[in-house]
Amino acid sequence: MTRRLPWYGLGLLILAQICYPLTDGGARAAVTVTTVVLGYLLSVGHAALTRGPRVATVLVLVTTGGGLFVEAAGVASGVPFGDYTYSGALGPKIAGVPWVIPLAWTWMAWPAWLAAVRLVRHPVLRVGVAGVGLAAWDLFLDPQMVAEGYWTWSNASPSLPGVPDVPLGNYAGWLVVAVLMMTVFNGLAGPTAIVPGRDAPMYALYLWTYLSSILAHAAFLGLPASAGWGALGMGLVALPLAISLRVRG
Structure with a gap:
């Protein structure tokens, strides 16, 4: 039964995400x-079920705790993401940061890490691939959330072509923070081996996030430029992962 729980969680998450373009x-x-909470529970729960409570605890401390720290620093100082502020739409705030935001870091950090574990053996390269896998998600996330008014930058220049409301420095900040998070996580959690047959839900989560984000941005949310940039950036990890699953099963 416990082996099926992540699949059930992924199903609930997908149902919630399908509701996004149908609401306003x-x-x-x-x-x-709701989507972020479900994703958070899915990733932390999978870590606990497959690697044990110690690894799950490290994941939470590094990515949830670390996510809150960097977001609070960002709101207060403009470092490392630029000068931005959150609206009140996402609920109560901790140090100027909606409580749900740090959970999003954890939600995508775990599948990005497991994708890197599958793709790369060298520990340093693995950390780099995992960091890119996490940071590239933001090429979808920030344009979508800014379009909804959940947060805004005081100065979004320079920016990617077609994505005028998100500064390039934000993406650079995400990459630096993501690599640091993965470095700390790797050091504290220790080597992470593939668990045959148990990591498939996280691979599916990563690939679903990639493909559904392209579709949603291009067809439903009116964000074709971020669909393209996200396809390129997140594809650096998602496409090799898909090929690996196709070739090696």
Whole structure:
């Protein structure tokens, strides 16, 4: 039964995400929060079930705790993401940061890490691939959330072509933070081996996030430029992962 729990969790997450383009206003904000919570529980739960409570605890401390720290620093100082502020749409805040935001770091950090574990053996390269896998998600995330008014930058220049409301420095900040997170996680959690047959839900989560984000941005959310940039950036990890699963099973 426990082997099926991550698949059930992934199914609930997908159902919630399908509701996103079908809603707006307060209902869409509620769907956003629900989606993040479900993704968080899915990733932490999978880590606990497959690697044990110690690894799951390290994951939470590094990515949830670390996510809150860097987001609070960002809101207060503009470092490392630029000068930005959160609206009140996503619920209560901790140090200026909606409580749900740090959970999003953990949600995608774990599948990005497991994708890197599958793709790369060298520990240093693995950390780099995992960091890219996490940071590239933001090429979808920030344009989508800014379009909804959940946060805004005071100065978004320079920016990627077609994505005028998110500064390039934000993506650079994400990459630096993501690599640091993966470095610390690797050091504290220790070597992470593939668990045959148990990591498939996380691979599916990563690939679903990639493909569904392209579709949603291009066809439903009116964000074709971020669909393209996200396809390129996240594809650096998602496409090799898909090929690996196709070739090696």
